[in-house]
Amino acid sequence: MNLAELQQYFARAATSGIGPLPDLARVFLGTPRLSAADRLGIYNRGYYLRLLEALSSVFSQTQRVLGDAEFERLGLAYVAQHPSEHPAIERVGRSFSEYLRSVAAPPVVVDLAALEWARLCALVAANPENIAQVDSIEPQRFPEARLRFVRSLQCLELDPWALTLLADADRSNIDLGESRSALPHCGVAVWRARHAVEHLSLGAEEWHALRLAIARNELSRVCTAFDTGSADTDVRRAFQVLSGWFARNWLESIDYDET
């Protein structure tokens, strides 16, 4: 075997979920005390345990809701299908919520996992180069301005129950089948305020405006989200929402040119 073949063989042995490969002893040395299969088993166990630990550290509340045994079963199946694609290990969970959806996990668990993933992304996001201040607004050009948001800001739509589950960190034995009145999904913003990650459930009009702004629409277009037909009310509401974005330090810059 050449180097590439040896590495492929090692990787298959170390990541296989179906036990030792044939011919291990022809490729690796063993001893009476520890066979080649036993030795590769150390790497195989380490591979799965390490990735499962990484999932557990990111999705701790999802794990609490699912229970340890179910989380381990789903986590191991997930990492077998979705090996890490990022040099930082915690990023292995990039598709975990989608995976949970694909295996018909309870929808609120899918949403909780998506929320925890968004919180990780907010936690590790690069710092903004700048925080836009209200006094940087150019009143005459403001309607044509486009907003650039800080990189920690994450937006997702989810079952509000997922927010409750996240907040209920001490509660165990959660009955995912418990009856409750169905609530419509809500827009949630997740961001980092200095070192802490925060989240906020947004009203429908603010959620709509935020999506328009993130898509780099001009502010005049963004403010159509507040259009109720009453100019006074609309302006007051738009002012209130935009003030909130400034106050939460969500804005990296106010851009007056398309570039």
Next chain:
Amino acid sequence: MHRTADPQQTLSGPARTQPGALACVGFGLRVPHYDAILTHGLRADFAEAISENFMGRGGRAFDVLERVRADVPIALHGVSLSIGGMDLLSESYLSELAELARRIAAFSVSDHLCFGTFGGHYAHDLWPLPYTEEALAHVVSRVQQVQDRLGRRLLLENVSSYVEYRASVLTEWEFVSEVATRADAGLLLDLNNVFVSAANHGFSAETYLRALPPARVQQIHLAGHSDTGSYLFDDHGSAVPDAIWRLYEQSLELFGAVPTIVEWDERLPELSALEAEATHARQLSNAQLGVQRRHAP
């Protein structure tokens, strides 16, 4: 382009403690210690940061690094470069690493002499290489690429291992020495890894140390391991054991008082426990420096 340089120097400055100077001992930054570090600072001569925990990141990790950097130099230590892997070296990874090293004026940049990628995926493990001529040429070429990209010498750490390839034609110490010499790289000598591999494969740790080119050894790692009964496991989960301290004393005689890091990952104790380990390493290192001074011309 392949740079050649005085092995006593990194391309960005001196890496070895010079005779007459004080010992240089530190420990690795770990998340559970961040609050203590942000509050009290770090009592060490330098600190080691896992590169991937800080590359492209902001928030608390960024602030911790800035706080530590204000007090002591920082050595960057990577785990995902996969210098021996067959996948192409990641340009985005190298770009982020170069930017981080520049931003914090890193004291040194190191990673492991192993492979950890397969088919575009990351193993997040330090898989051993076969010690063949083909692997040697492959690794040397990639180390040179990385050094050219970073504009500085790379330090390579020997890994602990649990298995050997039948295809190997060199001993581990021959392979490590040849890579460092041919690629003009430095060595980060992990004494716990030498000890663990020596026990698992039945070779002499002392033979390993004596075979290394002394001028290439530019940093040392100290750590603990566990004994499973069938093999030694490199878990960094306990104090540095006496056997590793003895190897450290031998290494100080062979390589001089090189900068030394105490590592601890599993069952992490209070910061004060790491400071106590570092203090002991500093005492041994300073004693060696006293010997060096007495023998200086």
